[in-house]
Amino acid sequence: MIEYYWQAVQEKVCKKCIDGDGRGICRLSGIDECGLKLHFPKILDTVLSVTSDTMEPYIEALRKNVCSQCKHQSPDGKCSFRASVDCGLDRYFPLIVETIEEVHKKNITELLT
Ligand code: SF4
Numbered sequence: 001m002i003e004y005y006w007q008a009v010q011e012k013v014c015k016k017c018i019d020g021d022g023r024g025i026c027r028l029s030g031i032d033e034c035g036l037k038l039h040f041p042k043i044l045d046t047v048l049s050v051t052s053d054t055m056e057p058y059i060e061a062l063r064k065n066v067c068s069q070c071k072h073q074s075p076d077g078k079c080s081f082r083a084s085v086d087c088g089l090d091r092y093f094p095l096i097v098e099t100i101e102e103v104h105k106k107n108i109t110e111l112l113t
């Protein structure tokens with residue numbers, strides 16, 4: 001099931017990303033690996049735990065559940081990657097939320113029909 005969400009994110013987000021190869025495959029690895037790829041199971045749970053018309057609660061949950069575990073965030077909650085717009089997860093987070101919720105709604109509809 002998680003692969004279904006990941007494929008949708010690659011299609012909608014990674015294909016547009018400046019750090020992707022234009023076909024949805026990420027070009028970053030090692031120390032530069034994107035938080036989206038690295039923390040995807042937790043990101044999925046985080047997004048699906050929130051229901052809101054605004055982005056703030058999603059961002060708050062992301063910082064609490066994912067950024068707090070990320071090696072790029074300092075104990076005072078600052079992140080140099082985020083500050084320099086180098087984190088793909090942070091850069092495309094609204095589109096990531098939209099994509100995950102679309103897939104989730106589609107899954108629920110299919111289960112009910
Ligand atoms: S940097 Fe993140 S958003 Fe961009 S292609 Fe890689 S995994 Fe996708």
Ligand code: SF4
Pocket residue numbers: 035066067068070071072073079080081082087089090
């Ligand atoms: S915004 Fe910073 S702390 Fe959060 S996932 Fe991206 S690199 Fe990690």
